[in-house]
Amino acid sequence: MIINIDNLAKKITENILKTSTKHKIKLTSVALNPEKPTLAYLNSQRKLAKKLHIDFDLIKLSSKNELLETIHILNNKNDVHGIFLAQPLPFDPFEIISKINPKKDIEGITPFNLGNLLYEKSYFKPCTADSVERILNDFTTLDGKKVTVIGRSVIVGRPVSILLSNSKNNATVTICHSHTKDLKEITLNSDIIVSAVGKADFITKEMVKKNTIIIDVGINFKNGELTGDVSPDVKEIAYVTEVPGGVGEITSLILFENLTKAL
Template identity: 45%
Template sequence: MFIDCKSIAKSIDEETIALTRLTKPKLVSLAVNPDEGTISYLKSQQKKAKSLNVEHEIFVLDNVEILSEKLLEFSKDETVHGIFVAHPLPKGADELQVASLIDPEKDVEGRNPVNLGRLMYGEEGFAPCTAAAIVEILTRTTQLMGKNVVIVGRSNTVGLPLSVMLLRRDRSATVTVCHTKTQNLEEKTLQADIVVVAVGHAGFLKPEMVRENALVIDVGINVVGDRVVGDVDPEVEKKCSLTPVPGGVGVVTTAILMNRVARIASRGGKV
């Protein structure tokens, strides 16, 4: 069975629209030498922003020095409420240094070390949007307390922050985080009540790697020919509850991103 993520996104959008009736939120998205995939993602962000009355400007830049200048400028600009930087950054760029230039109160993707630190104290207002989207989907779909969750992938934007969020005492899942050096991955995923896959390999999680009736969250976005597919083999849907790709984690992530910009605008910097 596929999980209906579009209706989750819709309910978040409803709150965003209510907020944008009262304020004029503005998001700026910056990218250095973006590839086609990134440009297409930024355009979809723009379409979504328009539909929710969030003002949105995209800046395509040549190098990280200009990016740094722009981040300082927008961090000070009171008409800008949210700052989004497309990743990956060019080879050799210092990610921590770039993230540190974003005002933590406008850091809608939760990359600034201040916001990653807040996460350790259970403050999730600026948690990375994809991790926040997965928590939203899980909490609306199941009880997490004591459940065995296996996360495959440990990136700073998905696996790592998600593990911290699921361990928070009010959720208290038992979390295992796997990566390329994990041995006997299948043994671990087969034990899980919930499997989250964020590896970036099309069809990576096979039906034989999950148990009957498990809940599976597919974070992957892979372009295969002219199609976008996830990290989970679609056959998994026959034995588990699965988030679709497209129309799954991605739509909830964008809804949360826009909601955050609207909240920042309406609450004077606090989400």
């Protein structure tokens, strides 16, 4: 069973267009020595920007110093409303991320915006975590539900667990990682599973009870095909988001929606 995100995508798109057709908005993406997958992603970002009437600039750089200088310049440029930092970087990204102006941090990844998440006062939430929260709120109610989040990264697993357990959503969240023992026992006892692991076929039918809601955040390549973390046969018994066409699609839109809020 598929969790359809079309209505949610349509609503967010309409919301963006309301602002972008009236104001000139610009996203600038910066990438340090981007490789093929990053360039492919940035190309799709460019296409989506065009569809949404948003100006898009890509700046390719070749050193950490150039990256720091460029962030400094973009932070102070009035016609740049949002900065997207292409990742992964070949070093700990914290030094760069913490230099991004929080008002232009449309990815919601600066320490300022992540800190506000703990206070339930965030303006820009991390886009993927926001995407998971919105897909779930669109599909079900979270209050009192048992949610298992697999993965504890700073951009996905941790913010997802904070958002779903906040005083608006009221889910009971268990966060799991590679040191978690008896994962299957935990997932079998869950109403909702969010998988942000990055391993194809990681979630199998044996790990899931009937009618569980599964948000598949994973992006993997299996035999040259894009696939998530959830094995295809899980859909026979559970509700699952698609990859591609699920979390990733909503995440890309949320990035541009945040841009309209950065005006």
